[in-house]
Amino acid sequence: MIADLARLVGAEHVVAEPRADALADASAYAGVSGQAAALVRPGHAEEVASVVTWCADRGVPVVPRGGGTGFSGGCVPQDPTSVVVAVDRLDAVRALDPLQWRAHVEAGVTTARLARLARENGLRFPVDPGAAEQSHVGGNIATNAGGPHCFKYGVTRAWVLGVEAVLGNGDLVTVGGSVRKDAAGYDLAGLLCGSEGTLGIITAAWMRLIPAPPIEVPLAAVFADARAGQDGIDAVLGSGVVPAVVEFLDAGSLRAAGPTFPGGLPRDAGFLLIVEVDTTEDDVAEVVQALDEAGGTVLRPDDRELWRWRDGVSIAVAAQHGGKLSEDIGVPVECVAEAVQATVEIAARHGLEGCSWGHAGDGNLHSTFLLDPTDAAQLERADAAAKDLFAMALSLGGTVSGEHGIGLLKAGWLSKQWAPGAVAAQEAIRHALDPAGVMNPGVKRP
Numbered sequence: 438m439i440a441d442l443a444r445l446v447g448a449e450h451v452v453a454e455p456r457a458d459a460l461a462d463a464s465a466y467a468g469v470s471g472q473a474a475a476l477v478r479p480g481h482a483e484e485v486a487s488v489v490t491w492c493a494d495r496g497v498p499v500v501p502r503g504g505g506t507g508f509s510g511g512c513v514p515q516d517p518t519s520v521v522v523a524v525d526r527l528d529a530v531r532a533l534d535p536l537q538w539r540a541h542v543e544a545g546v547t548t549a550r551l552a553r554l555a556r557e558n559g560l561r562f563p564v565d566p567g568a569a570e571q572s573h574v575g576g577n578i579a580t581n582a583g584g585p586h587c588f589k590y591g592v593t594r595a596w597v598l599g600v601e602a603v604l605g606n607g608d609l610v611t612v613g614g615s616v617r618k619d620a621a622g623y624d625l626a627g628l629l630c631g632s633e634g635t636l637g638i639i640t641a642a643w644m645r646l647i648p649a650p651p652i653e654v655p656l657a658a659v660f661a662d663a664r665a666g667q668d669g670i671d672a673v674l675g676s677g678v679v680p681a682v683v684e685f686l687d688a689g690s691l692r693a694a695g696p697t698f699p700g701g702l703p704r705d706a707g708f709l710l711i712v713e714v715d716t717t718e719d720d721v722a723e724v725v726q727a728l729d730e731a732g733g734t735v736l737r738p739d740d741r742e743l744w745r746w747r748d749g750v751s752i753a754v755a756a757q758h759g760g761k762l763s764e765d766i767g768v769p770v771e772c773v774a775e776a777v778q779a780t781v782e783i784a785a786r787h788g789l790e791g792c793s794w795g796h797a798g799d800g801n802l803h804s805t806f807l808l809d810p811t812d813a814a815q816l817e818r819a820d821a822a823a824k825d826l827f828a829m830a831l832s833l834g835g836t837v838s839g840e841h842g843i844g845l846l847k848a849g850w851l852s853k854q855w856a857p858g859a860v861a862a863q864e865a866i867r868h869a870l871d872p873a874g875v876m877n878p879g880v881k882r883p
């Protein structure tokens with residue numbers, strides 16, 4: 438295997454028996470680890486195609502790897518015979534067309550680099566998942582990633598004009614491209630969004646950009662508890678203004694991250710809303726009034742400091758006990774407070790501490806169980822708690838994953854969320870694009 442792969446991509450780009458950290462993602466906090474026979478780092482799309490073809494011909498599992506920031510174990514190989522295909526060497530910006538609001542980038546370009554390129558040209562790439570310096574554009578597409586600004590601007594799918602990808606049978610295909618609209622075929626580019634490496638490997642994409650907004654004003658509003666915070670969410674949505682961001686942190690998250698909030702927070706803060714308005718000062722005033730009338734104490738933190746702090750929330754929470762199992766359930770937006778409360782209760786039932794933060798405007802909660810990752814009993818209890826959490830989300834009419842995907846960790850849950858006919862349709866598509874069944878075989882199992 439190693440000799441064949443070396444012939445395909447060059448010996449210096451093949452690692453036999455890769456190190457554990459090259460096989461892990463952000464779910465390592467929850468004790469997920471991987472094993473593989475080899476890791477390859479192709480330098481262009483044709484090399485990716487030759488590796489996938491080699492694997493498909495021999496029934497060898499292929500695990501695509503981007504920045505390794507996923508939270509569901511999607512790039513963590515479970516079969517020791519797997520070949521991990523890391524796309525970090527595919528990092529060229531093939532074209533940047535600021536006047537057409539468009540960039541053509543390879544899959545290994547980081548989210549932060551694309552965002553910087555846009556910014557330097559007076560534009561925005563508004564998709565902003567947390568670990569932007571590490572995560573890749575290809576990984577964002579493969580997980581259909583979201584982030585705070587996706588409340589107004591939509592998740593990754595809304596920003597993909599076209600995709601170049603190697604399908605599971607080794608075919609290198611391009612769908613879409615520089616055109617802004619394309620109704621000719623099935624939405625294959627859309628199908629790859631959120632496919633978690635099960636249909637093929639994205640090698641490049643045409644990404645849509647937009648002109649930078651005129652202002653970006655962050656507001657924070659402190660409430661006594663989640664129930665009061667829900668009134669704040671309802672008031673913002675009812676104000677008629679479309680904010681760019683509506684984020685929240687509950688009392689448990691504030692215990693971990695609150696002490697470093699820029700400018701400080703009142704001691705008894707039980708729920709925090711972060712709202713960013715990027716249109717006009719009149720809209721800012723409208724939202725301030727709505728938050729105030731809903732009983733919130735409104736603050737105006739510094740923009741840069743606020744987002745730097747927000748990026749560290751996940752780490753601050755994990756640091757409490759050394760690890761965490763963090764989920765990403767979605768519920769109807771009017772059920773956020775109920776889901777926040779239920780998360781704490783589920784954790785307590787399993788002898789754990791629980792908290793949530795996340796994207797309030799999208800009803801997307803990072804419901805989290807704090808744990809010591811070296812304690813097998815705690816890991817087991819967190820796993821059981823996660824099952825109750827998913828069941829709770831479904832009972833509220835929600836989803837088991839708002840943004841991280843099924844990965845390894847939520848295997849079996851899609852068939853509880855979807856009717857059998859829908860699950861069968863997904864499996865038929867998977868088989869059509871990956872007839873040998875080699876693409877990320879353990880991942881996105883319904």
Ligand code: FAD
Nearest residue numbers: 503504505506507511567573575576577579582583634639
């Ligand atoms: P990886 O972790 O490498 O892989 C993720 C999945 O995509 C795997 O199934 C893998 O096989 C597949 N994949 C990767 N690259 C390709 C490719 N080129 N072709 C085909 N399949 C591929 N996510 C959000 O949505 N919103 C957030 O706000 C958010 N915040 C985060 C905060 C932190 C601190 C961290 C660590 C993660 C956060 N995430 C968030 C999760 C993660 O950052 C995103 O899902 C990210 O888009 C994954 O990109 P990646 O390149 O790291 O993918």
